[in-house]
């Protein structure tokens with residue numbers, strides 16, 4: 007029997023943040039967490055989209071406890087503002103779902119000077135996790151879920167040129183950012199364990215799911231969505247591994263969760279493997295230092 011939300015039981019009284027909660031996997035994850043009783047903070051860059059998502063969830067679940075807070079992960083100043091406001095309002099944080107992401111846009115540097123996919127998908131979440139860590143550590147059974155991808159296999163961590171100063175390849179940059187999310191999850195778990203902390207760091211990926219992620223390339227996007235509708239999974243199904251990582255009792259720190267069928271493209275959620283490169287602790291430590299230097303946020307060092 008595959009895991010489902012009911013197995014986790016009521017989450018009443020718990021507080022969750024879902025980044026990128028206005029669409030796709032984030033919206034489905036937020037919806038399910040709210041259904042299970044969590045108070046969910048929809049952490050989104052666009053306030054109107056966040057409000058629309060909140061309305062959409064509340065129409066189906068009138069009792070859902072949802073708050074919208076603005077967060078643009080590609081801007082360190084926004085990450086810091088968000089964390090400050092959150093910590094003022096909430097004394098606990100049970101679940102941090104680092105989900106927001108972009109895929110293969112044209113080359114751009116963020117205002118902080120980072121390649122845009124590394125900025126949004128990874129460095130913003132690195133800074134966010136560090137800034138929220140006091141609340142996570144103070145909450146029993148808290149978890150951080152980092153959303154990676156099968157695309158973690160597409161690139162190494164380019165320690166010498168992480169921001170593609172010497173020529174941009176959108177696919178490599180996406181792969182690097184998703185490998186960084188995965189290595190971060192593993193390294194965060196090691197550092198939490200070394201510090202004797204009980205917060206779990208877990209990674210997850212959704213297989214291949216129909217969302218807005220491929221919107222940067224209209225033709226590929228149309229083909230992708232058609233193919234995906236025929237053979238791949240819905241956003242609601244893609245959210246299952248994220249929910250499993252966040253809530254399943256059998257999940258441990260350092261686990262990687264994804265769909266179990268068709269080479270992890272689809273299927274019920276469970277524990278999955280990642281490539282050898284993702285498990286290199288020396289590169290993970292270098293990535294951590296690079297991230298601390300880039301973001302100015304240091305923790306568990």
Ligand SMILES: NC(=O)c1ccc[n+]([C@@H]2O[C@H](COP(=O)([O-])OP(=O)(O)OC[C@H]3O[C@@H](n4cnc5c(N)ncnc54)[C@H](OP(=O)(O)O)[C@@H]3O)[C@@H](O)[C@H]2O)c1
Pocket residue numbers: 025026027028029030031032049050051052055077078079080081105106107108109126127153154155156211212213214215216217218219220244
């Ligand atoms: N779909 C898949 O098959 C698949 C496969 C592997 C991994 N993933 C990962 O799953 C995650 C969710 O993607 P999705 O498929 O659900 O895509 P999506 O439908 O495009 O949703 C992405 C979400 O991230 C938000 N976002 C983008 N840039 C942001 C920023 N700077 N600050 C805050 N939020 C931002 C988007 O907000 P806006 O609406 O404002 O753009 C949206 O809410 C991503 O990390 C992606 O890499 C997806």
